[in-house]
Amino acid sequence: MPSTVASTAPSSPERAAPERAAPERAAPADVAPADAAGGAAPARGRRLVVPFATLALAALVSVVSLSPLNDAPFTDSPFDLRGLFVTLLCVDDPGMLPIVVAALVTVGAGAEHVMGARRVVLAFVGGGLVTSVLGLFVGAVETAFLPAVPLNSPPMAGAPPIAGVVAVAMAASCFTGALWRRRVRLVSFFVALTLFLYSASASDLYALVALPVGLAAGMISGGRRAALRVQRSSHHETRVLLAALTAVTAIGPVVATVWGSGAGLLSIYGWLSYDPLTLADGVVCVVSSSLAPCPPAQQYSELQAHAGWIAVLPLMVLLVASWGIVRGRRGALGLAIAVNLLVFAGMTYVFVVTEPSTLAELAVLRAADAASIWQTIVGLCVSALVPLAVAVTLFVFRRAAQVPSARGARTAFVVTVAIGAAGTLAVALAGTLALADQFGPRPDAGRLVATLPLRLLPPSLLPVESVQYVPLTPAAQALWYLPSALFWMTCLVAAVRLMLRVPDARVTGDRARARAMLERGGGGSLAFMTTWAGNSYWFAPDADAAIAYRVHGRVAVTLGGAFGADRARGDIGRAFVDFCGENGWIPVFYSVDDAALESMVDLGWQRTRVADEALLDPRTWEPTGKKRQDVRTATNRAAREGVTVQWTRWADLPFLDRAQLREISEAWVADKTIPEMGFTLGGLDETVDPAVRLMLARDADGRIVAVTSWLPIHGRAGVAGYALDVMRRRDDAMNGVMEFVIGAVIAQARADGCTVLSLSGSPLASHREAEAADLPAVDRLLEQLSALLEPAYGFRSLSMFKKKFQPEFAPMWMLYPDAVQLPAVALALLRCYVPGLTLAGAARLGARLRPNGREGAVNAA
Template structure:
């Protein structure tokens, strides 16, 4: 009773972040006093007292509530991870060190490199925002692999973005707070992994690519709305300004030699809101970013193309821009004319950023693997082409009819030459390219509307390409295959619905195959599915289909029933795995050989660990984040890339037909997860097959035995007749002597041994043996041994999509190294 009371009291203390609430109160008090009485001002920036007080001071009343909320969220999270004292140390000491470093860097840059745009020089110490970044970086040293990478990535991207695009004095402090906070976290006892790279799942790579694309799209808006004009990429803010200005009631183009701007006391843009047209290409990038997150290959192509177009445009601006012209533009826009050289340097940097983004997206393209249909791509390009042609024709016709409304009056040749320029947002048009300016409302409409209409069409076409389900290659076939699967399939049959598969359907029969094509080898994922899947002519028809296309057919991981149906081909077959099968109606944990299962179950009950059978849609956001974190930690430990084909990921668990069995500890934290795919027979759902197993490093021993035992009980209650622990891919079959194996068997034995240190296929097979299941062989059926080299490479590419020959060689070296290190450890 006493220990229970202590535990409850401890939980309550943890739920009340006293240090965070105290810090939030201090920020409110200092800010209110400073706003009302002007206190703490006028002190030297090198005064320690002033620096400390600045860390808790917000001068803008509208910003104060936002900062207080950020303090509660960031510091509250950090306090739960590393305690109140450590959090306050990271905030106070991290902020002071950041202030000192920022003042030193600002003075150094101003005195030694005035021509290089690094930002405004600091006039005060760091504000609460850099201190919060230092806290977040320090707290990341106390998190798991997933949140460590996400928190650091978010802090790095946000700090670098505002520093490069906005570059206020506070932004310099934010950038310097990152290494300061990381050092504070290590000093306080956090992990010393630093910023070293870790292997990520395909989902996490897509998250990072999405963030990179979105941030570079939002950056120019940051430069426009909040930029100081002194940042390295502040030149993007200039691109939102309309080159057409009015000076002394005269419309002119800044930087133009034909319609130059006169010397005047003041200038204002002809259409101040015209700069928002330049945001439409950024909207295209944001739509593409969302598509990248969903794995759409078309979205990746759009993002790469737009970034390359921006690179080409910024390069052209850099080539044609001169310091004198930039000085004139600075004068027109009311900025410091001495920044002309800074703008020239900024143009060069602004050209390299989109190029770097495009290269990064291309290099990481293998994690974005959902291809579009040919018709969807054709429709996309048709929409863009028709929109461009229509806008160009109307713009030319309008220019001919309203030529008198421009000054000076353009010739037909000049109108024809300027037609492609009408597709550019007006603010992106260099003033030196302007030969005539609009002087009436009609001519202004002809100047501004064409680009707005064209880029609106681009946004709509991109959204249709990215969001439409019908634009995904094989979407209709996947729906048809899903319906056929429910009329009969093997235990691995539901894997046919996963992305990356192509489908073949029998003409007259209710049957089909899911296959993947690599190097002229068509590898099926299991046997046929559908009500007629066991008819002999189905396999022969698929072989004929492959022969018509010049492919080598291979039937991989087929069960006895499917292999028997293929006997009429008189092909070779080799046993590639053993599927562990249980009957939930009769299986019990009784018996000496199942002692581990009973022990794990009893320990789980003692420690308050419970199992939960649930679908992905029923999970909360917090639950999903925990599952992702567990999975990312598992992937980070692997020496080779995340594999696919017959090896699922957490992404496939989101299917409405799939189920998860979770293990929750006494505090309701998810400590382990297993995912299960349905198996259908002639009468419908017959059971489930195991797909993914993941656990936390600190989960209790035997957690997986406990979960599988719980699944048996669940399926028994649901009246299911089958529970499959699946096969262990490439694991050697049970029994037999290695010396009696055929050449194919020896090849699979070698490949299994090479992959064992990374994926543990043999260990997985040994684990399944604890349940004393019935082992059913899975076969690969192939035409002739002469095709084995091509088949082996095709199988490797199925498991590691996008693998090239060079990549396969590097992977073999890593596997060999991993195997040697494992052997030496043993």
């Protein structure tokens, strides 16, 4: 099935409604219009940014300078309106003032851009005051009914400025397009939730309460109402979300350490920065240790106050893994899962096996806010389960990261870590034996060997019971702290190397062999899709030909027919069938053209038409005639409006252009009822290949308004033409922009000497002449499926759009051995396009589509 459909939408804006997102509510008159990707706003809106930012800065500075406002309330009642208003503009820590001002100015300027200055002020002041009242109420409920659960420090005053900033951001999200709406809300949610869980100050409670308050403020003031469904993410956006989740688990403990109040569910991570080695009136000891106990003393302090920063190194490994997940690296996902599982195991051992009374005693000795025993137990359990939940989430969505590691990269990583561990343990063992007199009590060889693996842990993570001897001299202390630091630095360097060694899809294993065969002998218009990730390859034993396939259940689904110099040989298909029989698979040849069908006619299998491919000859095609009037009109309009095209590659685009393409693509995916598909349906990830060409449309300001990607069609003499893959545009692009872009591609192909240009197929929208009642049962089923999916992906609308270019339509077929196997074949095809889809998931997908189908029918009428 050609790839234009699920990664593409019908491109004529006046006729192809399925491509467009759900219509936004009309913005009020004073709202500066902006497109889904944050387009330019009129100068009238921009002129108010500087005055508002200056006013906010002056108000904050002046209020902070009046220290009595921070120290004495205006009234005995925390619900005093004037006091709440002053608190909303007050920063009690001068060191936080630059951060708060920067956040207020940045968020305020962006919010004003999309919803106007008056709504920004309303969301900040009104939303802040409502947040104050609700926060005080929630704090009172926590104190009265949840004393045993560690949540946050009780709020004693109103909401701080950061809560107003969160309310403004959430309100502004109601006035943006789907992509930025989701990003703003997710970023705000992640930031607020991270601070609440790890820091847990009263201010963090207000930031969390400000999320729904700001959302309500945006909807009340005329913004788009929140849809009661999870917005779809592209594969790239899914990786961004997984990377964000991984990064939160890395940053959270640092937040708990630096800013933590000690009162939150995950504030217990702040204890990771404390060194168990303690100075009690100058004596090195360990609190609650049986072998090196602390004597009664007047003064207690940590032996090395900065030793806790060694525990940051494993968290930096997690940050490196999150960077790799964004890039789609499978090794990065595995690394993140492994580190989170190690954290889970360590937290379970250290904080669950260790008696809570030990932590309570540590809290008292360090003059911290010691939680009650029940609060400690709850915090310990939650802190141990969070990394496990993150690891499970990463595993469930592991298909989002499919880029394999470079050849030998994983081996190099494992060897490097193993050498680092062995070196660390050897240095620790030999050094401790050599300096045994400088430890107390003096360690013997048996005790050293028994506790040796724990020396790989950062010192602040050592369980108290495991510390059986303590370093007494500077040399012994260096031997105590440095080995684990060097080991985790080695792990960090190995992780960075693993992420930097990016494999080239053209030179990895079977894919390299298949690509060389394709470039040498050619194939059909779908053949280049066989180079995409996720395919397996069967190579003919005695011919220069191969077939790409995917196995789901017991069904092996091919991606097109054979490719290579000998692809037309009649015995290739039979040999693949025999190969599938040896493995117990049911072979299905999917989206094969007439030439491949002819070579496999001796199989005697049943066939059904699954798509029609639109083909053009760029050497003879001209935009003349009445039926091509739309193409000429679009070209003339583009000339008048200054819209131009650019024939390029992904690698040649600067960073800002790539960001624009991702915005266009994500905005298209975000509001879809069904997820972004794969198999024969490419997305933006597939455009990175240097062989793929892009035709971009830019408006008069140079902004990218539309993008199409073109896959090479190889012949025996090289690239013979191109096949359309991705086709996406902005909602505010010029009417007819896709007709203009494709017309420009035809001209470019003619100039390059190409002999064929494929507009790809229109799956489930074949040009059958028979009435639906006269079609075979399987064809009627495909017709019904086409009608069901039409509102989501516009198969039929796409087919009608391609008719504007007057192409020749060539059928594409599915060959299968027996109609009895069709249910299994259908499920396998669904899983090819949506990996991991279950029968229950398919049922839920159909239920979501049915209402849209009725709505689409009404709109069509």
